[in-house]
Amino acid sequence: MSDTNWWRGAVIYQIYPRSYLDTTGNGVGDLRGIHDKLDYIADLGVDGIWISPFFTSPMADFGYDVSDYRDVDPLFGTLADFDAVIEKAHRLGIKVLIDQIYSHTSDQHAWFEESRRDANSDKADWYVWADAQPDGSPPNNWQSFFFGPAWTWDARRGQYYMHNFLPQQPDLNLWNPEVRAEICDTLRFWLDRGVDGVRLDAISHCLHDPQMRDNPAREKPDAKKPGDMQSMVHTVGLPDTAEFMRELRAVLDEYPGRFAVGEIGGEDPLAQAVTYADPERSLQTAYNFSFLFKGPLTPALIREAIEDQLARHPNGWPTQVFSNHDAVRAPTRWGGVDASPAYAQMLNALLLSLYGSVCLYQGEELGLCQADVPYERLVDPEAIKNWPHTLGRDGARTPMPWTREVPWAGFAGLEPWLPVDARHVDLSVEAQAGIDGSTLEVTRALLKNRKASAALQTGEIRFVDAGENVLCFERVSGGERVMCVFNLGDAESEVELPGRWYGMSDIALPGVIDGSRLRLRGHGFWLGLPA
Structure with missing residues (x-):
């Protein structure tokens, strides 16, 4: 790479x-x-x-x-x-x-301080400002991600400013x-x-x-x-x-x-x-x-x-x-x-x-x-x-x-x-x-295993059917293949692998039967290379 x-x-x-x-x-x-x-x-x-x-x-x-x-x-x-x-x-x-x-930005950023001063300042259009509706309510129904309307009234400017998050986080006008x-x-x-x-x-x-x-x-x-x-x-x-x-x-x-x-x-x-x-x-x-x-x-x-x-x-x-x-x-x-x-x-x-x-x-x-x-x-x-x-x-x-x-x-x-x-x-x-x-x-x-393996870093991924609670996929890069198996359930599971494999390392190594049948403890995992 x-x-x-x-x-x-x-x-x-x-x-x-x-x-x-x-x-x-x-x-x-x-x-x-x-x-x-x-x-x-x-x-x-x-x-x-x-x-x-x-x-x-x-x-x-x-x-x-x-x-x-x-x-x-x-x-x-x-x-x-x-x-x-x-x-x-x-x-x-x-x-x-x-x-x-x-x-x-923060409402304490110098840009916002200048923008809110009045509608004729050099940075008047650096944030999202809008007039109130005739009844004084916010310009539209936009809501913030944290809570309540995405608009706060600013008395100095005489307009609402927009904030997708906190009122202290006014939105920049990136159309400008x-x-x-x-x-x-x-x-x-x-x-x-x-x-x-x-x-x-x-x-x-x-x-x-x-x-x-x-x-x-x-x-x-x-x-x-x-x-x-x-x-x-x-x-x-x-x-x-x-x-x-x-x-x-x-x-x-x-x-x-x-x-x-x-x-x-x-x-x-x-x-x-x-x-x-x-x-x-x-x-x-x-x-x-x-x-x-x-x-x-x-x-x-x-x-x-x-x-x-x-x-x-x-x-x-x-x-x-x-x-x-x-x-x-x-x-x-x-x-x-x-x-x-x-x-x-x-x-x-x-x-x-x-x-x-x-x-x-x-x-x-x-x-x-x-x-x-x-x-x-x-x-x-x-x-x-x-x-x-x-x-x-x-x-x-x-x-x-x-x-x-x-x-x-x-x-x-x-x-x-x-x-x-x-x-x-x-x-x-x-x-x-x-x-x-x-x-x-x-x-x-x-x-350490990942850093040593092109397959695990950048290889393709190919999923293998392995039962209700077991996730199984191959990572492949050039001639390198790594089989990755994970028991997401809490009970022991047996998996029939396509072909014969041996353990890539001794990390959480479970029993392997006849090279293709794998026994995984609950919440166990296994990484293997072709035999």
Whole structure:
């Protein structure tokens, strides 16, 4: 694989910096903490890291409300600290991605302060403004993703401004070529500092319907928020977004070897990915949302999602993800509150065997369950507003457990911004490092296997029928073939394999009978090579 296409089949380790390691004693993780743990990350065997936002921000949405795209929030350190992360990561052979949020800014961004001053300011049209209806109500029925209308009245401007998320996150007007040019220069700023790629947050939200037409209603019996009750066809996934994606790609192409992964959501993310994510001329890859919020985990869920991807987007390249900072951790979401280490190991083996690139969320290598955060400790505005119907994102964002130290597991020297779940202490890096059969060591071995196998990194995927609870597929590249088998059920299963095989490694190796019959324990997995 050329260095230009290093991202194909790469494993990117997502770091949520607030929760990785606190080196300053304020209870919040920082860039120096990431720097200090890069040796640990290199030892895992991943290809790169993606750092969630560390930019200047009032933290209404914990960094996803940016008030200065080109500086580091003092909470996380300085630009020099970031440069040190880049230097050490590259020295260790680790690529660095950063989060870029181009659909909106903070309401404390200097651009918005000027835009809201009056309708004649230089940046009057840099955000989405609209007049009230004759009765004073918002311009249309658009709803935000978090709660309530996507419009907030601004007395200084005498108009409503649009926000797909919090009122503190006004939407940029990316129909304005001046805004697009400024965003492209922002991207160049970080590429010039040496970043190897970007994760584009909520990028399918970057354009709105200029005619301001109402979104149609949709039936959703399990709706928890007003936004769930409408089809957001005029606020998410507009076809013209593809042109902006191509402009961003042109910037990336000025810097050989850099790439972008898009967070492309909506009611049919794959349909948008077909338009926005073209490795040849647009975003190189897009998040596959088929697994983050869906369940239960069955062979059909995996197979249908991958086959749908291949059928509808044959020239695309997906990025597979089971957990991140916005979703309930996969072991809990799919395996329940009592999910075992074996279940977490099987999930990691499956994720690292799938077709596409992979994002591995911090703590996934430890098999962390979703943390239990009591109501009085919640900080996620979505969770607080919608409690108890949605528990929000805090349970996936609690501090990384490094040691057995109680109560903060080596993350900080004083109480952290979110509590450490007591169950995580026994799953800490210290508790698992060097222990045969631990989730950490199994994941390290799986990453080593993947890095050594062209089939597992970039090969084709061919599914094999294997029974109700067993998922079976082959990865094929040139003359290399790898058989991947996963028992998603909790009872032992026997599988008849096509042909004769032997175990690729001794990771969770079950019994193999006559070279073709395989016995898998509950939540067991097996990787094999042709005999």
